[in-house]
């Protein structure tokens with residue numbers, strides 16, 4: 001049986017899809033059979049970020065409606081062995097996802113994979129609720145700003161009350177904090193919340209900090225999960241994150257400002 | 269003498285928050301309601317004496333003036349104190365001697381003493397409503413959008429309380445963690461209720477309806493352990 005991992009945030013545009021793609025690719029690279037499921041029906045872009053948008057024939061909603069079977073809808077990644085994606089529909093809305101439909105698709109995926117990564121839509125409505133409902137683990141993606149932290153806090157409340165595990169009184173969903181778009185220089189100037197503040201407010205384990213990086217946009221334009229760009233800071237940060245998730249201990253590398261050329265010159 | 273009386277203020281108007289019990293009418297038949305109410309009152313003699321009530325018709329119930337008058341008289345006979353009605357017209361309410369409350373939100377508490385706001389952010393599941401007088405213990409963080417109410421007793425939270433979360437207790441509130449949300453102690457009117465917290469960052473604190481917003485909390489008290497209590501009519505905050 002697979003572990004089901006939801007990537008969620010409440011607030012939009014904080015890096016859920018970027019994280020889902022990188023995390024899924026990282027798990028597959030580590031040898032786990034992994035599928036990333038796009039729950040953002042109507043605004044699909046996981047397939048874009050993973051560079052397989054031209055190969056989408058059937059989608060999640062087609063499978064739920066019985067118009068295609070899972071094998072027809074799953075897209076195999078061409079670069080990473082063992083990585084698949086289940087795209088969302090671009091033409092439907094989130095009401096097309098039914099509780100029973102989602103449950104049966106996730107059950108089927110769980111039988112043939114080690115990890116099922118659910119890329120949640122923003123918000124706390126139906127789509128986000130369905131994406132988190134069956135989760136065993138949650139990556140809560142947060143940017144270092146007050147509104148994003150507040151929304152993540154709200155989502156943590158839902159994870160502990162509105163999920164299958166909560167409702168059935170099982171062991172709670174394991175919550176991991178992922179801070180993305182972190183800019184140490186702006187924290188220094190007081191323009192952003194510090195890691196310390198974020199961890200204190202949310203009081204859950206920190207899984208990874210991904211720096212604000214141009215590599216993310218470049219990678220998504222190229223349709224490559226940024227974790228594959230091994231020379232980039234964001235790529236390395238996601239690599240660390242996956243390793244930590246799998247139980248390895250790694251230091252957080254991107255908490256402090258990198259010394260640029262000027263920094264080094266003036267240090268003397 | 270007459271001059272003195274004219275210059276000294278004879279009254280003050282103050283905004284206060286209060287928790288009122290809402291009697292939601294699920295039937296339009298007062299006789300039917302009184303049979304069930306008498307059974308409930310018999311279980312807890314004296315407990316409801318003098319309890320101020322807001323009468324609110326349930327979804328498919330519409331009230332006319334005669335029915336409301338019968339209800340009000342019957343409730344008063346039983347020692348309850350209907351003070352206002354919600355979701356009825358002013359004529360009907362005033363005929364029965366009641367004020368009209370507008371914008372009454374959903375019920376603040378159901379039978380188990382727990383509520384969720386607009387269907388989301390359920391209160392922390394592990395805590396059960398206490399018996400009268402028992403404290404309610406919450407060990408998980410109380411997150412934005414969640415609400416926890418300790419009916420009939422104290423509330424003890426051994427975890428942080430986030431901005432956007434709300435604690436309520438008929439008795440005292442203790443927070444062994446940072447209090448960033450709202451905390452309302454003595455919500456049934458207990459003026460001796462107090463709030464204790466390890467680090468005061470609250471959006472709002474209140475005791476028996478007397479409240480202070482964060483901006484009315486002295487900056488020197490923020491981020492430190494504190495105790496909040498009523499001194500006469502003033503809500504006092506002391507560093508611990």
Ligand SMILES: Nc1ncnc2c1ncn2[C@@H]1O[C@H](COP(=O)(O)OP(=O)(O)OP(=O)(O)O)[C@@H](O)[C@H]1O
Pocket residue numbers: 009011012013014015016017018019040120121122180181182210211212213214216217220234
């Ligand atoms: N670490 C980063 N550095 C710089 N830009 C980033 C970073 N992470 C994400 N972005 C950018 O932020 C934008 C939103 O990212 P993404 O689509 O992953 O967010 P999302 O949470 O999935 O959004 P939505 O809520 O709309 O689904 C994208 O333009 C992406 O390139």
Ligand SMILES: [Mg+2]
Pocket residue numbers: 016017018040119120121
């Ligand atoms: Mg997205």
